Amino acid sequence: MSTAAAPVRQLDPHAVGELRQAAEKILAEFGTSATSPQLLERVAQTADSFSDGLRHHCRPVDAADGLFVLRGLDVDDEAIGRTPSGWATAGDSGAVYDITLLLLATVMGNPIAWQGQQDGRFVHNIVPSPGHETAQTGASSTVLLSPHTEDAFHPGRAHLLMLGCMRNHDNIATTAAGIRMTRLADEDIDILTRPVLPILPDDAYDGAQGYAEQAPPAVPTLFATEEGMTLRFDPAYTPVEEADDAYQAAYRRLEAELARVSVAVSLSPGEVLVVDNDLVVHGRVPFQARYDGTDRWLKRASVRVPGRRTRPLAEADEHGYGQAALEAHAG
Numbered sequence: 457m458s459t460a461a462a463p464v465r466q467l468d469p470h471a472v473g474e475l476r477q478a479a480e481k482i483l484a485e486f487g488t489s490a491t492s493p494q495l496l497e498r499v500a501q502t503a504d505s506f507s508d509g510l511r512h513h514c515r516p517v518d519a520a521d522g523l524f525v526l527r528g529l530d531v532d533d534e535a536i537g538r539t540p541s542g543w544a545t546a547g548d549s550g551a552v553y554d555i556t557l558l559l560l561a562t563v564m565g566n567p568i569a570w571q572g573q574q575d576g577r578f579v580h581n582i583v584p585s586p587g588h589e590t591a592q593t594g595a596s597s598t599v600l601l602s603p604h605t606e607d608a609f610h611p612g613r614a615h616l617l618m619l620g621c622m623r624n625h626d627n628i629a630t631t632a633a634g635i636r637m638t639r640l641a642d643e644d645i646d647i648l649t650r651p652v653l654p655i656l657p658d659d660a661y662d663g664a665q666g667y668a669e670q671a672p673p674a675v676p677t678l679f680a681t682e683e684g685m686t687l688r689f690d691p692a693y694t695p696v697e698e699a700d701d702a703y704q705a706a707y708r709r710l711e712a713e714l715a716r717v718s719v720a721v722s723l724s725p726g727e728v729l730v731v732d733n734d735l736v737v738h739g740r741v742p743f744q745a746r747y748d749g750t751d752r753w754l755k756r757a758s759v760r761v762p763g764r765r766t767r768p769l770a771e772a773d774e775h776g777y778g779q780a781a782l783e784a785h786a787g
């Protein structure tokens with residue numbers, strides 16, 4: 457894994473001020489970042505009025521590695537208070553950044569939430585939580601969070617994933633690996649393009665594991681589009697051992713290639729990592745949680761981009777394990 461720098465988009469002071477003022481105004485009006493239809497509507501109106509400069513910073517990912525870092529937001533380590541001990545107790549901690557992320561997400565596309573995850577909030581808190589150290593979810597710490605497509609099990613998954621950093625005293629890196637940086641044999645691409653294995657819902661979803669009304673759909677790992685390759689990959693939730701030997705070997709070679717091209721991005725407060733969820737798998741290195749109110753703390757938003765054609769049409773027939781993605785703004 458390399459620590460090669462991700463492309464940076466530096467927000468200018470004008471754009472930072474514009475965002476800050478807008479987020480504070482909305483927070484003052486509603487008193488919370490908990491999303492109501494009224495708050496979401498205000499977010500949409502506000503994002504509509506943003507300057508071209510700010511909009512330009514939010515343009516689509518335009519590099520082959522499939523990601524960028526937006527830099528320059530102000531985060532005051534004292535003012536944000538203690539790192540919450542888990543998403544369930546986070547409440548309005550860092551609420552102005554929830555709204556900031558929602559505003560940015562709304563410029564980039566349509567933010568989504570999941571009924572079954574973090575109480576249906578549009579912005580999630582990613583913090584290490586006691587008892588979850590070894591889980592394959594954002595709440596873990598001591599284990600490697602394996603590279604994955606966010607919400608890979610679902611046809612309504614995000615096109616863009618945003619991770620905004622509140623605090624990261626131990627410089628714990630997020631990992632990112634782009635499919636277009638890999639080199640794979642044509643034969644492997646051919647095999648991995650076939651729908652052979654399902655991807656099951658991850659442990660962060662209430663209720664989805666018990667979903668047994670229909671068989672899990674087999675989905676392709678790779679998908680070739682006019683603009684290039686995309687992937688849908690989550691080995692921790694894929695029963696790879698059920699495939700034949702040739703498929704398993706190709707899958708392992710893809711895993712090895714993703715590891716080879718993986719970059720480590722250690723976010724600093726005020727930075728927002730944006731990854732294209734069709735091009736990049738992300739994860740996190742293992743770390744030791746502090747559990748003293750100063751732990752690493754990220755805010756996460758997921759965004760769908762209307763009109764993108766980066767996925768197989770057959771996804772429209774998937775049941776999504778009974779989970780529904782809620783869109784912030786009507787189409």
Ligand SMILES: O=C(O)CCC(=O)C(=O)O
Binds near residue numbers: 593756
């Ligand atoms: O903690 C991180 O850097 C990434 C965690 C993750 O996979 C996520 O929040 O989706």
Ligand SMILES: [Fe+2]
Binds near residue numbers: 604605606738
């Ligand atoms: Fe993730």
